[in-house]
Amino acid sequence: MTDDSSHSTPSRSSPHASVSPAESVPESESKSEPESGPAPNEEPATELHTERETASGSGCESESTQTPILEATGLDHEYGAVSVLEDVSVSLRPGTVTALIGPNGSGKTTLIRALAGLHEPTAGTVAYHGPDTARQIGYLPQQPSFRPGFTVIETVRFYASLVGAPNPVPTAQAHLDRVGLADAASRPVDALSGGMTRLLGIAQATIGDPPVVILDEPGSGLDPGMSMHVFDVAAELAADGMAVLLSSHDLELVERVADDVLLLDDGQIIQRGSTVDLQRRLDADSLWDVYRNATGGDTDTVTVQGEST
């Protein structure tokens, strides 16, 4: 491992430590195309195994073809006696959208907060291997909220100024353009709809062009059209070279935009890979089938581990 980031707790050996630096892969090559068929290194369709069975961290072959920009290894997180994350390893690659899915209470938000450096994991490391930028990780909270009394452009300008943008106003305008919120620039943040607030949150998350952008349920509570737009924006960020991690319960949209999917259940990543990989591995027709097969299909109860996700 070349780096221990600020929010690391070096207490475990790293299953990802053997990942060798690789040349960056152009975006078009790094994307998994559902129509393109199996990659040479993919597992046979009949072979089914889970992360739990194979021990943590090996990941699918596609993940190891590019140097991860953010690498979490062996993350544990405990709230008192409650274990919320157990030996979770995640690698995020530039130019890709990685989706984190899983039942409520499975630990998604806890994992996201650990990756974003917002809390220390009980054990494990989070290492950032990206360029030296003013802001390394952009973050959209699950329920973004902004200081009332300010307009949209003032809000984004404030954040742009914090990363030392030489021209905060044009920078803010460019970020609003990117998420399609330019027309609402002069509107007070208190007067935004839920979807617009979410878009403003994404604009904020991309201020400073952080190489890693983490979006906690960006489509939550939005109408289908706005959800699709939000996911499209996430895909565009990845197309611009960012490593995007988003959590979501909207499996159709995840299937549409995600290059890699991490399925978290009971604090452990039980499946990971592209949608095509997962469908083949679990003999499923859709990501919903993957989700149901992998989690046991129990939709009557909520797993409660200590933190709402």
Next chain:
Amino acid sequence: MSDENRTQAQTQAQSRETTSSSTDSTNTNTSTNTTTHPQTKHILKTIIARELRTVARTRTFYVLALALTAVVLGVAWTGGGIRAGFVPTAVDLLTPLELLVPVVAVAFGYRAVLADEQRGELDVLETYPVSNRSIVLGVYVGRLIGLLVAIVVPLVLVAVAVAVAEEDRILIYASHAGVDSPLLFVRFVVLTALFAMAVLAVAIAISAAVSATRSALALAVVALVVLLVGLDLLLVYGFTSGLIGDGALVHSLALSPLSAFRGLVFDTVVVVAAGTGPAVASPLASVLGLVGWTVGSLALASWVLNR
């Protein structure tokens, strides 16, 4: 993330610079988005400017400022200080300000950091190159400017009223012993500002320490009781029980911001004008006491956010 960790991360990031060329090529920036590591001074200016805008756009602060102006002018007028001179006016205003300044200062600050935390903005700010120390200091300075405007402007209006209405017009603008002077009133204003600075810092510490508005309100009331009554009672108890000796009394008054303020006003304004009188405070200890409360409270706020 603590400040120490943040600094460590930045150092590590710099050490990684030479090994990250492969990922550099995948990070596409728009032409307007070129950013650099901003200086702490720039970040502070940005946070202060936002706080100032917030204060300027909050009606409650205007109401508080207007109410304070009305009370200060009313007390000065009805007490007869305006016609008697600057020092009599300061004496008239001292007791009301001992109560009003802490109340207004706490109102300006008790939710300043808490509101950002409740909106999740502190989490978001952790992903920016902004230390918790900068957040606390920026919020404090921004609110302080607003608070000082709310407190100093009414006092300046009173001073103007005294200058216009005083029956025996003062022509000597100096702080000679036994002479009423506008300079003594300026001292009074400066000391009041110093007192406000200390109480606002306590309010900022409260806003950083709590996680709910109700808790902030409760703790703010407790802080007011402690600052306005509790510490003075402790000093009285210490003196009557013999814990504080006669010689140490004037110095121990500095432990309470209120007593420090009151002692400074008496020692540097009232006694000076009277020309003679007993030593009622240790000016140096009192100033150090107020500065200590200010710095200590802000350090506490930063420490709490770093946890």
